[in-house]
Amino acid sequence: MSLSTHRTAEEIGRTALGPRQLPPLGVQRPAAELSTVDTVLPNGLRVIAVRRSSVPVVELRVRVPFAATKSVSEDPLHAARAEVLANTLLTGTQRRSRVQMDTDIALVGGDLDAAVDPERLSIGGNALASGLDTLLDVLADALTGAVYAEDEVARERERLAERIAMARSQPSVIAREALQRHRYGDHPFAKEMPEADEVAQVTAEEVRALHRGAVLPRGSVLVLVGDVDPDTAVAKVAAALAGWVGEGSAAELPALPPLAGGDLLLVHRPGAVQSQIRLSAQSIPRTDARYPALQLANMIFGGFFSSRLVENIREDKGYTYSARSYPEFTATGATLLIDADTASEVTAAALLETRYELGRLALVPPSEAEVDTARRYAIGSLLTATSSQGGLASFLLSLAGVGLGSDWLRAHPERLAAVTVEQVAQAALEFFAPSAYTGIVVGDAERLAPQLRALGGVTLP
Numbered sequence: 001m002s003l004s005t006h007r008t009a010e011e012i013g014r015t016a017l018g019p020r021q022l023p024p025l026g027v028q029r030p031a032a033e034l035s036t037v038d039t040v041l042p043n044g045l046r047v048i049a050v051r052r053s054s055v056p057v058v059e060l061r062v063r064v065p066f067a068a069t070k071s072v073s074e075d076p077l078h079a080a081r082a083e084v085l086a087n088t089l090l091t092g093t094q095r096r097s098r099v100q101m102d103t104d105i106a107l108v109g110g111d112l113d114a115a116v117d118p119e120r121l122s123i124g125g126n127a128l129a130s131g132l133d134t135l136l137d138v139l140a141d142a143l144t145g146a147v148y149a150e151d152e153v154a155r156e157r158e159r160l161a162e163r164i165a166m167a168r169s170q171p172s173v174i175a176r177e178a179l180q181r182h183r184y185g186d187h188p189f190a191k192e193m194p195e196a197d198e199v200a201q202v203t204a205e206e207v208r209a210l211h212r213g214a215v216l217p218r219g220s221v222l223v224l225v226g227d228v229d230p231d232t233a234v235a236k237v238a239a240a241l242a243g244w245v246g247e248g249s250a251a252e253l254p255a256l257p258p259l260a261g262g263d264l265l266l267v268h269r270p271g272a273v274q275s276q277i278r279l280s281a282q283s284i285p286r287t288d289a290r291y292p293a294l295q296l297a298n299m300i301f302g303g304f305f306s307s308r309l310v311e312n313i314r315e316d317k318g319y320t321y322s323a324r325s326y327p328e329f330t331a332t333g334a335t336l337l338i339d340a341d342t343a344s345e346v347t348a349a350a351l352l353e354t355r356y357e358l359g360r361l362a363l364v365p366p367s368e369a370e371v372d373t374a375r376r377y378a379i380g381s382l383l384t385a386t387s388s389q390g391g392l393a394s395f396l397l398s399l400a401g402v403g404l405g406s407d408w409l410r411a412h413p414e415r416l417a418a419v420t421v422e423q424v425a426q427a428a429l430e431f432f433a434p435s436a437y438t439g440i441v442v443g444d445a446e447r448l449a450p451q452l453r454a455l456g457g458v459t460l461p
């Protein structure tokens with residue numbers, strides 16, 4: 001019996017006549033027409049209901065704008081109160097105990113969770129389609145009757161303090177907080193996580209007051225996607241949430257100051273053997289006519305595994321295991337971000353190559369092949385991300401947060417298909433010039449300072 005010899009991937013990909021030809025890519029097809037109702041209820045709540053009957057389940061997403069209306073220095077405890085509220089919203093109401101809430105949701109095969117960030121309070125869950133009434137009843141109970149019991153608030157304060165302490169030891173968290181402070185200073189968006197001692201100061205009565213004043217239907221959005229008739233689903237939402245009322249509108253995030261390019265800031269992390277590079281620049285919202293071209297330019301730069309940035313500092317030079325670029329949207333604008341984590345000894349070199357790739361994209365137009373690959377990936381990723389009920393619900397909620405609906409989703413593959421190489425080149429020139437970016441480098445300043453000083457464009461501590 002003969003043993004087969006091992007062949008490398010390169011050998012497998014070749015024949016006696018040369019490299020094997022890749023099969024042609026298939027034609028990307030737009031998502032099927034969605035049966036949708038998009039309306040605003042009398043209490044001001046926007047409801048988007050979509051039929052997608054692939055499985056007998058319904059996905060629910062709620063977005064309540066929940067921003068601080070004052071700066072961080074004027075209201076330093078908002079983030080702490082908001083975190084405690086999100087973690088105790090579903091721990092009991094006037095009608096149900098915590099156990100009863102969990103039991104009622106479990107009996108219809110579902111779950112319900114809440115989370116908060118500087119921009120929004122998010123509630124998400126699902127249930128069997130036959131259990132939609134129960135899911136909505138539990139949601140309405142929490143929105144209108146959450147009691148925030150003293151013992152529940154005390155328990156969550158302790159848990160939050162532990163989680164915050166653990167999170168603050170993570171390099172990615174340290175880098176994100178440093179970037180937010182560098183980009184936005186005292187703006188409410190800059191504070192994504194409270195301090196543990198701030199959480200310890202929050203009282204149950206403060207949380208109840210925040211709920212009364214900020215958990216409001218007007219300006220909020222509820223999305224339902226699943227094996228439901230959209231008109232029937234909207235009627236059920238209207239009936240279940242008729243008692244959710246309040247004065248005024250939910251608090252949208254104040255407009256962010258425009259982001260200008262400039263020197264990076266070196267943030268000292270004593271003893272660190274790795275560094276975090278975080279760059280950012282001003283961008284444009286999805287509603288801008290230039291956005292499809294910018295999306296493809298970003299894909300080519302660092303938006304997927306075959307991008308220029310990944311090929312350079314990961315595949316070619318081995319400076320990082322992961323590098324990426326991506327957009328970040330808020331209700332009033334957008335930014336571009338670039339992330340890379342590197343060993344300390346190659347931090348300056350990785351930053352140099354990142355700047356080089358920014359300049360190369362801005363000054364050397366992408367090829368037709370690069371644009372075509374990015375286009376196919378972008379369209380395919382969009383269709384994949386929205387192919388499930390949960391993925392579609394989450395995507396529609398993110399669109400609703402910036403005032404868009406399912407029409408934008410349906411038309412976007414066609415917009416991407418129509419983008420020309422020249423339009424991508426123009427977007428690259430406009431949004432990827434190195435001078436447009438600022439940001440931070442987190443690492444051991446004693447090790448990094450000499451090389452970064454020589455490289456320039458970095459403010460040292």
